[in-house]
Amino acid sequence: MRSLKDAQLGAFTFFASALPHDVCGSNGLPLTPNSIKILGRFQILKTITHPRLCQYVDISRGKHERLIVVAEHYENCLSIFQKPENAPSAEKVLQIAYEVLEGLEFMNKNGLVHRALGPNNVLMDCKGNVKLAKFGLYHMTDHGADVDFPIGYPSYLAPEVIAQGSFHPSDPSRDEAPLPSGPKSDVWSLGILLFELCAGRRLLQNIDISERLKFILTLGCMDDIVTVLAEEHGCLDTIKELPDSVLELLRKCLTFLPSKRPTPAELLQDPVFNSISCHYTPFQKPVSLFSSSLRCAHLVLPDDISDLCKDNDEDYLSERAIDEVYHLWCLAGGDLEKELTNQEIIQSKPPISTLPNFVLEDGETFGQGRDRSFLLDDTTVTLSLCQLRNRLKDVAREAYYPLLEDEQSSLPQSNSSNELSAAVTLPLIIRERDTEYQLIRIILFDRLLKAYPYKKTLVWKEARVDIPPLVRGLAWAGLLGIEGDIQAKYEGIDKDTPIPTDRQIEVDIPRCHQYDELLSSPQGHIKFRRVLKAWVVSHPDLVYWQGLDSLCAPFLYLNFNNEALAYACMSAFIPKYLYNFFLKDNSHVIQEYLTVFSQMIAFHDPELSNHLNEIGFIPDLYAIPWFLTMFTHVFPLHKIFHLWDTLLLGNSSFPFCIGVAILQQLRDRLLANGFNECILLFSDLPEIDIERCVRESISLFCWTPKSATYRQHAQPPKVAGDNGFAKTSTYYSSDYQDMPKTDLSREPLSLVDLKAEVSPRISAEDLIDLCELSLSGSSKRNKTGKPKIVAVDIRTAEDFNRGHISGSINIPFNTTFGPENEVVQCPAAGGLQSYRGRVIVVISHNMKSAAMFAAHLVKMSFPRVCNLDGGINKLKPTGLLTVPSPQI
Template identity: 75%
Template sequence: MMAPLRDAGLGAFTFFASALPHDVCGSNGLPLTPNSIKILGRFQILKTIVHPRLCQYVDITRGKHGSPVKILHLAFEALQGLEYLNRHRIVHRALSPHSILLDGEGHVKMAKFGLYYITDHGADVDFPIGYPSYLAPEVIAQGIVKPKDPTQCERPLPSGPKSDVWSLGVIVFELCMGRKLFQSLDISEKLKVILELGCVDDIVTVLAEEHGCVEVIKSLPGNVLTLLRKCLTYHPSKRPTASDLLSDSAFAEISPTYMPYCKPASLFSSALRCADLFLPEDISLLCKDEGEFLAERSIEEVYHLWCLAGGDLEKELISKGIIKSKPPICTLPNLLLEDGESFGRGRDRSSLLDDTTVTLSLCQLRNRLKDVPGEAYYPLLGEDQSNVPHSGSNNELSTSNLPLIIRERDTEYQLNRIVLFDRLLKAYPYKKNLIWKEARVDIPPLLRGLTWAALLGVEGAIQEKYDSTDKDTPIPTDRQIEVDIPRCHQYDELLSSPEGHAKFRRVLKAWVVSHPNLVYWQGLDSLCAPFLYLNFNNEALAYACMSAFIPKYLYNFFLKDNSHVIQEYLTVFSQMIAFHDPELSNHLNEIGFIPDLYAIPWFLTMFTHVFPLHKIFHLWDTLLLGNASFPFCIGVAILQQLRVRLLANGFNECILLFSDLPEIDIERCVRESINLFCWTPKSATYRQHAQSLKQGSDSNGMSRSPASFPTEYQDSTKIDLGRELIKLSELKSEVSPRISAEDLIDLCELTVPSHAKGPTKKTKSSKPKLLVVDIRNSEDFNRGHIPGSINMPFGSAFTADGELVPGPASATLQSFKGKVIVSVGHVSTNAAEFAAHLVKLGYPRVCILDGGMNKMKPTGLLTVPSPQI
């Protein structure tokens, strides 16, 4: 659940990670992961740390170079934030007065609490984490420990959560005294004094005497003094935790005024998302115009839009002098000896921490959105969708016609799409149909992960299921997973981080363990990558999406013996090439360049092995809207983009071409895939090993229930107009795909108004899109044939050279070139051979009627020629 921006602002600060030696490799022989990449991976979890007492982290960019009562309230709120961090196993360690901020209502907002965690407890940077005056004694005693060998797992002993309690105690002490501690001492003296406090019985009194504040201490209320003494307990074992202090008697009077923080239920959860819904007594308060609509949007949305509007973190930090670039010559040592030791150059200050926070101006974003009407922030969700942003104004309508890459970078357009999808997703699953409808236009990148989950039908308590899956016990596939992960989309900074590798490992193991009938095949890691990238902080959702995706598009692909599944899939794909592009199919078959040589990685990974993630996102945005046959159309579309080169090359050249696939225009590929999909009869891609669908579904060409047939032939429930099961060897022998009788009836648009009249065609379109070629002899044809079909007896249809015999029938056939042509006969072998002849002659969209005329006879749709007078 995203918190609204309201009156908060965006701020930024920077630091430099430690550099690694260039000539050192890890135990696996690969270059070491840069510390900056490690930090980037660990940072992602901080984006999920949302609490009223904590400043919220939004993004990280890897650059190329009072009164006692008020004090008690402040301490209590700070402890609330620390306790929440501790529950997420995060220690602040850099707690100081300038990291405790106050919002407009005077409540605590702790900042910079993630620096210690993302730097691996200080191991990945060249500066210490924390400020000497506020560090706990045990932290000072440990000193700064840097790993000597970056290839090893040696790391400094991390500070415990109780170190933050000491730091808070020092801050509260300073607030009570009205002055800073140890101000007159240098750093070494400060550290010495703190370490010597271990010999003191009453640390609070001694510190007060040292700073001349004894009278102030005596005047403090007993509960404040008790709190100070508990926080400033020297030995960590005796010092209470933040959780202990929250229930301490020191806060007995103020703790009832604070409601416990409950994180809102997530979109995919068993908890009610409306459980904490609160409506004011005066409903009109909800309708008042606050003037700043952007302030009601979440900080993640605002930051995303800020970037689209031209915001650049690195430029902002450079303009404020936080990042200072130096000419390369200035970074060289003054003197370099033969053994490599250098002298003369002072320490580069750029590698040290500058914790200045730069406020990022939202003026440019507000300027960009000034003309966006207030209604755009609150779209109504009607079933007719007459007021959706993409069609609600001329401006948005014109934007939606632009290329996708431009739409994704248009600030106003993305604001409209984000607001709309945010509302639709909050209403999921009740608004699932509208999500599908809007996803056909485009999907906003910011909400792509949740939208994909909705399109895949993910529901229920996914976190509980994921947590209950054993991801720790060693399994036989662990070794292969460990080998595959460091090679999977490692150009991406997030997935190449150690945190990314660990998440990869857990999600993949969860899938393997929870699907005991399937096995891990190389390529599963590539399938996991898009889901993990989009749901980096929600492994359960990444796992749930992958678990829903595989049975829909890759059913039984991960069986231990998947050869029969793969072979059937490739055979159907080969038939799809012949169906849509016979010239290309003829050439590839002549040179022996069959799909087995190049297409297995395509379909086994749904193209994630051959395309980078940014292309996969756009490809899958459309793939998820299609059924299991849509990948065939994508494959054909890719081949057609390479068509000119493929037709001009032989076998060896084609092998080289696919070993390093040329650049593919994904937007064009998606557009052509949709066109191919619309021209492909549903049953043409039928596969025996596809997922069994519920009765009434036709997404894979399966038979529908008799109730779904036209009423004219519902009287017999024994009629089966779907595809029949055939052997793989028979399927491989056929160049063209088969279609079911049901598909033929739909494509011919036939109907039977009454038994007194012959079958007629529906009047949907003036130009028929299909031609039925009946290859039986003329006698059989005259006894009964499909309305609108032509008769071309198989034995006399072609000349000795394989050309069509001239005549009225061949002329009609020629006029239908480019439309769907169905070969129909008594014997499937003859129909398949006739179709293969047409493919050889370059006829596209040729298919065979499965079951031949025997399937059509029970329907009562056959007709006979009218008697000539």
């Protein structure tokens, strides 16, 4: 998106054709509304950026198939020259023609045809340069098939377009749609516009429309159409006075037969423009963030660097991208329908008057069809930015150019800096609607992402605060470590050859997040299919499982116009969080994952774990869709965005904490219900507070030792510095699997042995780290000043006295359990009750005894209980065991 500069934001509206309600498609599902189809096709128009084209910004879908389009807008248009007193010079006519052709040629390269050229759609900026507006109307409406009005103005339509006549899919008199208009139809329209500029008057305006069309079609019999038009409108003398170059250009544009008429690209090379083209620099498309080209290759500094430091009370908001300004306009209270209603473009009627018809009891029908006069109003309403500017008036100019290396404050200073600092502590949903706060966060992220991957660490740091919705797609890509020429890689994947998975993909897509207008559009389905198929084809060792479409949905939504980035993000996300989940036989991976999750429930909430185990409500019954889709199957997209903002900062064990946090929100209902009620509860999951879920997940993660979630089927260790993973974070740490393995590391367990233990195991490394044994015996303490961990040695007193962990307490196993492993004394009686709430590490020389002791503590509702993997034998070689001093 280019900056706003001297442009304005404009909006226009039209209706899509209504579909019958009682008709279904070939798949048995209701037909997709035409407004949804238009909305999907519109998205690609936002990526079409050229100096001669007005930038499209957004499209909004309202009631009764109404659509409102927002785009770059200028007040002046070509109509200002279509008066005798304002007739432009021959040089100006050639300049206008050249600039219009530049815009048309770029459109043609992107597969677009204007088809709606007219004086009101050729805008002029403050420098007098051409800006083509409404150039996407023909494309977004599927060449006019999805609307009930013709695309284009009869006076400017090419003869071949008029000869085809009007067409609508519901018209029974037409068997098939006419061929779409090509680039040459716009050249005829340009010729009529240029003729009007030269003649100083509008053509064919004072005769009936049918006569206009008949006259245009009869021009095919004329040798010199320019002369005939001049004679018809009484301006022959004016036309004859034109330079030969202009006359020749008009004749080439107004060539009746399309086969002999040049295209915009061919006209640009015409000698008539030799004196003009030398003043124009060929347009170079900006280099994307993820490519093999240097993004800084075309940066040019001014001759005098001091020019950058001058302050002329500039309008800093106008330097921001158009989509940013529109996003902030909406946050500042902007309402598209209200703006159009105030200008009487949208006219409200009493509800009964808007009914197309009504039927009485005897079956008699009254009423009329929809008022067709409101289907298309060519008026573009300028959106006032006064309210937005007033909202941002206290933002200091330094906020628009933050210093990335300034360590004193992460928030730019302004007249309301105290309010901005306070905004960080507000709930996320409020921060996302705060205009001033979002402006500063967007600017900061924009600068950081432009410096990616050099500023990757700062992207991580700022993402821990929050991620502005406007830049979430690129921010996620940065967090996932996406780099390189992703487009070339994506284009190199065969997405067209049929494969066995195609059928399942076709079945799943129409059911995946179809409440969302964008993903439910035909274009959304096409993109879904291509990205999913690209992943399946590029991962031959994996297979398509149901749920992969749900995983794809957030990435596709955020990168709708960049399939390559959606694919790259998805390809980086799956191995990090769902390694080997999509094997053909993934039962061993899933079972290990669910077993570790069960241990996490017992670790953090033993009372809930005991209840769920007693009623037989195991994670296999409800948690597989959670983890297989990383919660995208159970939450709507707006909640997934907030959840994944944090998930992407964490390692592969963070989803366990999210799962426990969800259960804790449902805790009271789960504890009060039996098996059947719990099944019903999860069949229609109640509303979950995502912000609370994220907050509690982080807390749970902080309390979970790194090795407690160790899985032997997790992703193998990555090369150090692979993706800059959370090096600056306090609670989002790298995976335990990524750490170098030593003699103190946790050993893998068979699935049978893992399932036999209620509590998780932790490694000797974790125990040493948590107890800080290497730091002169000092212990790690939490905010209350108490040790965060307590080691419980269950060996006999004699073994304990021969050597133990400093600070550990001794509760011999044989004093708690009898010869038949029956409980003879509650461990709480041994003074363990005072340690409730801390991480309790059970240490023994026999892992079976440790597991039994830990399971009993869980049964007694002791939270945060775990076992030391390998027992005391793992610690003996370290020299960290102490012997009590002899009594004197």
